[in-house]
Structures are given as structure tokens and as C-alpha cells.
Amino acid sequence: MMLAVAGLTVRYGALTAVSEVDIEVADGEVLALLGPSGCGKSTLLRAVAGLEPPSAGVIRWDGTDLAGVPVHRRGFGLVFQDGQLFPHRNVAGNVAFGLRMRRLPGRETRVAELLEMVGLAGYEHRRVTELSGGEQQRVALARALAPRPRLLLLDEPLSALDRALREQLAMDLAAVLRVAGATALVVTHDHDEAFTLADRVAVMRAGRITQTGPPEQVWRHPVDEDTARFLGCGLFVPGEVRDGVVTCELGSAALPWAPDGEVTLGLRPTALRLAETGISGKLIRSVHRRDHVRLQVRLDGTDQLVDAVAGIAETPGDRVHLALDADGLAVLGGHSRQGE
Missing domain, CATH: 3.40.50.300 (P-loop containing nucleotide triphosphate hydrolases)
Structure with a gap:
């Protein structure tokens, strides 16, 4: 039935x-x-x-x-x-x-x-x-x-x-x-x-x-940016997938579930995490959430603000490093649209 x-x-x-x-x-x-x-x-x-x-x-x-x-x-x-x-x-x-x-x-x-x-x-x-x-x-x-x-x-x-x-x-x-x-x-x-x-x-x-x-x-x-935004993506950047690894202006990460080629990446806040190395920037804001700390970082040499997460709070004004985390990434262009 x-x-x-x-x-x-x-x-x-x-x-x-x-x-x-x-x-x-x-x-x-x-x-x-x-x-x-x-x-x-x-x-x-x-x-x-x-x-x-x-x-x-x-x-x-x-x-x-x-x-x-x-x-x-x-x-x-x-x-x-x-x-x-x-x-x-x-x-x-x-x-x-x-x-x-x-x-x-x-x-x-x-x-x-x-x-x-x-x-x-x-x-x-x-x-x-x-x-x-x-x-x-x-x-x-x-x-x-x-x-x-x-x-x-x-x-x-x-x-x-x-x-x-x-x-x-x-x-x-x-x-x-x-x-x-x-x-x-x-x-x-x-x-x-x-x-x-x-x-x-x-x-x-x-x-x-x-x-x-x-x-x-x-x-x-x-399937598109509006859907990705509803699902938590706040930033979109071009990237390229080769042999299960995606590379973009914010770094690289293993992405075995995405086919090779040029892609548009949707980044959720969890796509960038506090790390020892990676892209650097100045911490603007640090806000406690239930199970993590939400960070807002201004990237070095730009006016771009990005969201990230950390396990512990950092002091606003500090210089931090961020690394890309595949768990927070989406690759736009989903399948199974209605009517297809």
C-alpha cells in the first residue's frame, strides 16, 4: 500500500x-x-x-x-x-x-x-x-x-x-x-x-x-543555495575535488563522498574548527553554546568574517588558526529534485 x-x-x-x-x-x-x-x-x-x-x-x-x-x-x-x-x-x-x-x-x-x-x-x-x-x-x-x-x-x-x-x-x-x-x-x-x-x-x-x-x-x-542556507550553510565558496580531497580558499579536507570536479561548497559553522595550523585570523566574538563554543573570526588580510567552532572559549582579539572539517561541508547540486 x-x-x-x-x-x-x-x-x-x-x-x-x-x-x-x-x-x-x-x-x-x-x-x-x-x-x-x-x-x-x-x-x-x-x-x-x-x-x-x-x-x-x-x-x-x-x-x-x-x-x-x-x-x-x-x-x-x-x-x-x-x-x-x-x-x-x-x-x-x-x-x-x-x-x-x-x-x-x-x-x-x-x-x-x-x-x-x-x-x-x-x-x-x-x-x-x-x-x-x-x-x-x-x-x-x-x-x-x-x-x-x-x-x-x-x-x-x-x-x-x-x-x-x-x-x-x-x-x-x-x-x-x-x-x-x-x-x-x-x-x-x-x-x-x-x-x-x-x-x-x-x-x-x-x-x-x-x-x-x-x-x-x-x-x-x-540542491541550491536557498536549501543549503535552510540546512545551516552560511558561506559559499568555490572549490575543487580531486581523488576524494576538496580544496578551496579556506583549506582542504577529505571528501570521499563527492565526485571529482569543480564544485560550490556550502559551509556550516562546523566546517571550520579551531586548530594549531591553518588559515589565520583575529577572533572577533566567542559565544558559548550547549555543546560547543561558536567563534566569529576576521581572516587575515581581508574584511571577511567566518563562523567556526571550538571546544573551549578563546579571548576576543586573539589570533587563531582554523582548519577545514568535512563534516560541516555540503556540495551544492543535489539530486532527486521534484519532477526529475
Whole structure:
């Protein structure tokens, strides 16, 4: 079974929120719709769910056109940003609501099985108002999985949580989706979250899909500068790859995943790191982040400012050396654009 969206367009008057989108999600696959706020990704998901009427295009499940099929008959599970739990029901009551038929044989067993799956075994009688934000989202996920939906739709399911909890829950959610064998479409603006959860990523901008592919391919080969900027690249320089080594004005680094030839490199802040030797410059700013120090350096002999990272703080005004690190590099000109 498979979800297939062809030529989907959603308009609100003169505003086109989604424009001629083609996507497919195969059985057991997790596809992430990744893009900035306002790009149309949530509207696309809502159209798939049946919550927004398409202006044009077709949404099919296993070859059957879903036009006219109401939300509750599509067999899709929905998880939203706030979970939308019922405060008057306990945890088990919320999960069981997804089963619809309260006297269904094995109902309690299914609820217990799902709570075990999402890491909440023994929470059946807890009030949902007593749970943390992360625990509430786990309950919402269990409720959505309860009736064994043929497609799970998740709209920014972790965005309301703090960063550390979001990272942990993303890993847990990825494991749950794999264990459940779920087919899922996940909307997110966070590329770390998308790459943790998804088998494939579809990057969306201004209502259109600009690139699709496995997470590693999208990360290393963004299709254009706008996509690369969204994925964290702030500086672009020409370079050349020969025998698995890239050379540019900022240094050289092993790059075995890039073909030989002239390239445009996108540099994330982690592409330049504090080193004993390398290009030199004056440290302008040093800012502590959660797991590293972000540096801003003015290169010697130029007015160019570059970002870099270090393990320890340095004193502004000091002269430092920076070396190129391949982990922070992207080679522009990705593959799998929509329509190719």
C-alpha cells in the first residue's frame, strides 16, 4: 500500500499555499516534510488528512482516489503539536479512545502494549494533566497508533518541547515508528528532527517540493543555495575535488563522498574548527553554546568574517588558526529534485 499525491495545489483565495506537489510514501516508510514556517507543509499534511480541500490534484491511497472520503473514513492517524488529549480521561482512556469500540476484545491488552511501546508502561491510571509535555506526546502517539492506522500523520509533534527533550523524544519516536512498522508523513521545520525520524526527506519552500532524497543525500548535497542556507550553510565558496580531497580558499579536507570536479561548497559553522595550523585570523566574538563554543573570526588580510567552532572559549582579539572539517561541508547540486 502507498500514499501517492499528484499535482496537489491548495489555494486560499489569491494565496497559493501548496503548488503542484508530487510525493509518494511507500508501505512502512517514514517521509519527513521539512521546511521553514509558512512554506505550506502543514497545509499539505492537512490536505492528505482530508482537513483541507485541494484546489487541484489527486490524493490516492493504494491507487484509490480519496476525493470525497471524509477524515474519519481514511484510516489515517493524526498527531498534532499539542497532542490534543482529553483532560477528563486518564492515560488508558485517552489511548483507548483511538480504538473507538470500548468493548473490543483485547482492548486493555492493546492499551498496555502501546504504553509499553512508547515507554509509559504502568501509566494507565495516571491523569494526563499530571504528565510532562513529553509524556503527553507519547500518549498522543499511542492513541494514534491504537487502531493500527494505515498512515500516520504527524504535524510538528515535538516543536512545543524544549530542545534537549525534543532530541531525546525524536530518537524514541524513531524507534517506536520502526517497531510499529508505521507508514508515516512527518511535518517539521527542524532538520535534525527530520533526519532522525525519516527514511526520506522532502524539502519544501514556498509551497513547492524543491528536493527529495535520503537524509544523508539531502544534507550533503542540497540542491541550491536557498536549501543549503535552510540546512545551516552560511558561506559559499568555490572549490575543487580531486581523488576524494576538496580544496578551496579556506583549506582542504577529505571528501570521499563527492565526485571529482569543480564544485560550490556550502559551509556550516562546523566546517571550520579551531586548530594549531591553518588559515589565520583575529577572533572577533566567542559565544558559548550547549555543546560547543561558536567563534566569529576576521581572516587575515581581508574584511571577511567566518563562523567556526571550538571546544573551549578563546579571548576576543586573539589570533587563531582554523582548519577545514568535512563534516560541516555540503556540495551544492543535489539530486532527486521534484519532477526529475
